[in-house]
Structures are given as structure tokens and as C-alpha cells.
Amino acid sequence: MTTADILRETQQTGDFTRLLESIPYAGYIGLQCDRFGDDLIFRLPRKDSNLGNPMLPAIHGGVIGGFMEVSAAIYLMMSQDTFRMPKIVDFSLDYLRAGLDRETYAECHLTRQGNRVANVMISAWQKSRNEPIATARAHFLLEK
Amino acid sequence: MTDKVLMDRVDRFINILNQARDLGLTVADADAGQLTLCLPYSEKIIGNPETGVIHGGAITTLMDTTSGSVMICALDEFELCPTLDLRVDYMRPAEPGKPVYARAEIRKMTRNIVFTRCEAFQDDGEIVATCVGTFMRIGKDATPKAYRDMIMGVDQ
Numbered sequence: 036m037t038t039a040d041i042l043r044e045t046q047q048t049g050d051f052t053r054l055l056e057s058i059p060y061a062g063y064i065g066l067q068c069d070r071f072g073d074d075l076i077f078r079l080p081r082k083d084s085n086l087g088n089p090m091l092p093a094i095h096g097g098v099i100g101g102f103m104e105v106s107a108a109i110y111l112m113m114s115q116d117t118f119r120m121p122k123i124v125d126f127s128l129d130y131l132r133a134g135l136d137r138e139t140y141a142e143c144h145l146t147r148q149g150n151r152v153a154n155v156m157i158s159a160w161q162k163s164r165n166e167p168i169a170t171a172r173a174h175f176l177l178e179k
Numbered sequence: 180m181t182d183k184v185l186m187d188r189v190d191r192f193i194n195i196l197n198q199a200r201d202l203g204l205t206v207a208d209a210d211a212g213q214l215t216l217c218l219p220y221s222e223k224i225i226g227n228p229e230t231g232v233i234h235g236g237a238i239t240t241l242m243d244t245t246s247g248s249v250m251i252c253a254l255d256e257f258e259l260c261p262t263l264d265l266r267v268d269y270m271r272p273a274e275p276g277k278p279v280y281a282r283a284e285i286r287k288m289t290r291n292i293v294f295t296r297c298e299a300f301q302d303d304g305e306i307v308a309t310c311v312g313t314f315m316r317i318g319k320d321a322t323p324k325a326y327r328d329m330i331m332g333v334d335q
Contacts (some may be wrong), residue, residue: 038229059228
């Protein structure tokens, strides 16, 4: 199955299993995705190997960034009518609160879709959506 | 020039970070105000199986860890500095099968903030990604003494 086939199937069924299996890094950090109507909520269940600072303990900031990057790429792929592979160009990440050793959530918004470049905003939270642990924006190049 | 004392301090610091240990990060070089870490290639961090290219997230973690540890190479006493923000530019995909290195340096350190710059590159010297970061100085008193001593290599 090509990535385009997997994506088509995911768009039709709302089952992200195969799409996530096709991205080893997503499986490595344990990323999950659920669809509610047209909305996608990304989840990062707690996992020992994702921790950084052992004193709090807290999730490694890089893992939070990686989680938000994969989420944005999947969100962008799902929002396209035809299959286009997003390539990340840049990523700007603000850490607002410590990511504690518990499940983390993320949602994305497509701020601007041009012919070749898309701008995506990502917000990650744990306890409440109103208390984000990190916000980010990313530019992606879309290739046919 | 390589400073063995600084290398050992950073080595102890990154080895208590689960994710850094899991990725297999190692200290390649350390000197006053600068640090180089190495991320070995592994299949679990691949982003695109068709090409074998590793995911940007692993490079973000490499650069966050390197930028967040470089203060160990500049401070007389260890203090934990949480990341305020990171800006990462992905210049080109990392070549599969080869390690990626990240070299971070301190551009400016104030009483409250550390400003860093970092470059990720491979053995041919070509830049894979760059990263600008800012880190908060919460002060050494916010870090438990036993933990500080462990990083500094002070015998208990």
C-alpha cells in the first residue's frame, strides 16, 4: 500500500492505525489520533522513555515538540483533497508549562493554505485545553 | 579543544534524561560555552519508511537537549534551565544510516535568560537544521543539592 492509499483509507474510515504504523517515529513516542466529526485530537499517552527531567518528572521538551510536529503533518495530510506529502520547513515552539508525566493532547488549525506552503498552529495541553503546556506554529511545503 | 571535565558533566546530565538515553545521545565534544552531541541513526525514529529519513522530531529533541545542556559548559555550578522557546529551521533531510550531530553555543547569558544557537549536521559537514533557543535561569537553589553534586561529579 502506498502512503496515498493509506491516507485515502484513513480519510474514509477514521481509523488511524495503519497511517500511524507507517510512521515509525509516531509509534516510537506512542502517538495516537482520534477523529470527532471533522476534528482531530492527537494523544500522547504517558510513557517512561519520553521523560526528560527526572526530578519533576516531566516529558522531554523535544518529545513534546516531536509530538506536535507529527500531529501537524497528519492533520495537514488529512485536510488535503488530493494526496500531498507535507515536508516541514520550520517550527517555532513556545513552552508554557512543564509537561508532567501524564497523557498529553494536541489539536491543530490550518492558519493559511497557499499553493505550495501551509501554515499550521498547534496547541498542546494536559489538564485543560485552557491551560496549554506548549503552543507552536509550523510551515510545511506540500509536494504532489 | 576538548574539556574532559565538562564532557563528563554533560554525560552525567544527559544520561538521567530517559528520552536522551533511549535515543542513544552521546557527548561528542565539549568546551567553554559550546557543546556537541551525537544522535545515532536508528530505525525507530524514521519519519518516512520509503526513504529511511529520520523524523524532524528526533532532530528537535537532539537540538533541544544540546541547547539545554550547553549552560553546563558555561556555569561554575549546575543549574537546570527549562526551555522557553525553540525555533527550528529544517534545511534538508538527514541522510539515512548516518549519525546526526548538533553543536550548540551560548550567544548571551543574563541573570535570567540564556540565549543559544545550534546547528545540526552530518559527517560531510552539510547543515541539516538550525535552532535558536531561549532558556530560563531558575537559579541553582531551585535544583536539589544532591542532583547538582551528581552532575558536577562531587563525591557524596
